[in-house]
Amino acid sequence: MSVSDEELDEYPDGSVKLRNPHIELMDQDILYHLALGSGSHDLVEMFRDVKFVCMGGTPRRMEMFAYYIMKEIGYKLPTGTTLMDISQYSYRYSMFKVGPVLSISHGMGTPSIGILLHETIKLMYHSKAKDPIFFRLGTCGGLGVEPGTVVISDDAIDGLGNHSYSVPILGKVVQRPCKFDKKLTRELKALADPEDPYETTLGTTMCADDFYEGQGRCDGAFCDYSEADKLEYLEGLMKSGVKNIEMESVPFAALTNHAGIKAAVICVALLNRLKGDQVCTPKEVLNEYQLRPQILVARYIKKYLQTK
Numbered sequence: 459m460s461v462s463d464e465e466l467d468e469y470p471d472g473s474v475k476l477r478n479p480h481i482e483l484m485d486q487d488i489l490y491h492l493a494l495g496s497g498s499h500d501l502v503e504m505f506r507d508v509k510f511v512c513m514g515g516t517p518r519r520m521e522m523f524a525y526y527i528m529k530e531i532g533y534k535l536p537t538g539t540t541l542m543d544i545s546q547y548s549y550r551y552s553m554f555k556v557g558p559v560l561s562i563s564h565g566m567g568t569p570s571i572g573i574l575l576h577e578t579i580k581l582m583y584h585s586k587a588k589d590p591i592f593f594r595l596g597t598c599g600g601l602g603v604e605p606g607t608v609v610i611s612d613d614a615i616d617g618l619g620n621h622s623y624s625v626p627i628l629g630k631v632v633q634r635p636c637k638f639d640k641k642l643t644r645e646l647k648a649l650a651d652p653e654d655p656y657e658t659t660l661g662t663t664m665c666a667d668d669f670y671e672g673q674g675r676c677d678g679a680f681c682d683y684s685e686a687d688k689l690e691y692l693e694g695l696m697k698s699g700v701k702n703i704e705m706e707s708v709p710f711a712a713l714t715n716h717a718g719i720k721a722a723v724i725c726v727a728l729l730n731r732l733k734g735d736q737v738c739t740p741k742e743v744l745n746e747y748q749l750r751p752q753i754l755v756a757r758y759i760k761k762y763l764q765t766k
């Protein structure tokens with residue numbers, strides 16, 4: 459038994475519906491990698507007010523984002539409390555909650571973000587959060603763009619050019635289409651300020667399963683192609699509309715779409731891959747680059763909250 463697209467749209471109150479008939483029949487659901495559970499925690503009390511789920515690679519970046527968004531939306535933690543890593547005892551992901559915003563680290567690569575998406579989507583379901591919007595705030599390699607450019611994904615492809623997430627399930631490959639919410643993508647682009655000292659652009663994102671050979675780098679432990687082969691490949695990608703390469707957009711686009719959740723991926727380019735492979739930009743500059751997707755998402759969240 460599975461839940462159809464039509465049934466998914468059946469919750470006019472905006473609750474997240476699961477395409478899994480088994481969950482309702484379970485006594486409790488342990489969200490193992492988040493160190494949370496529907497039996498052990500009052501998930502409705504803890505998370506019902508969540509409106510934005512922001513994911514990014516590292517615990518540190520997502521903790522910093524939590525403090526940043528707290529300042530931006532003027533949120534005050536309840537008296538006597540401090541910002542806590544809700545998932546600290548999972549020793550896997552970190553999660554911080556700032557009013558309607560959840561800030562969660564997703565680790566590196568498709569398996570890591572895929573597991574987190576399963577559990578976060580279930581968390582939204584159990585907590586009865588309404589119409590949550592998911593963002594990935596990441597870093598990437600750019601194609602033909604200046605380092606520091608912010609790329610909003612309007613499409614995502616895997617390393618073979620498929621616009622879908624291929625997952626082997628019960629011995630067969632299941633393909634789930636990658637789809638971003640077009641309106642959300644447009645709204646984010648419109649929030650780029652002409653005064654920003656960097657470009658913000660839309661483009662297709664290639665999601666690789668590896669940082670080195672999977673992204674056509676010549677500086678991994680292994681490499682069986684030439685610099686010319688690499689450039690021919692990267693230029694071909696660029697001609698087909700690919701603006702950046704990272705490692706999480708495909709499951710992010712596909713699994714949020716499968717759950718009927720609006721989502722967007724916003725990444726800052728650490729380098730222009732047509733000019734090199736190594737990330738040699740100084741740490742302080744990289745730290746400033748990493749704030750750029752956060753600034754754009756904070757603008758969106760502030761605007762949203764002001765109009766509600």
Ligand code: URA
Nearest residue numbers: 597598599703704705
């Ligand atoms: N992240 C990636 O996946 N690739 C890069 O080149 C930079 C950041």
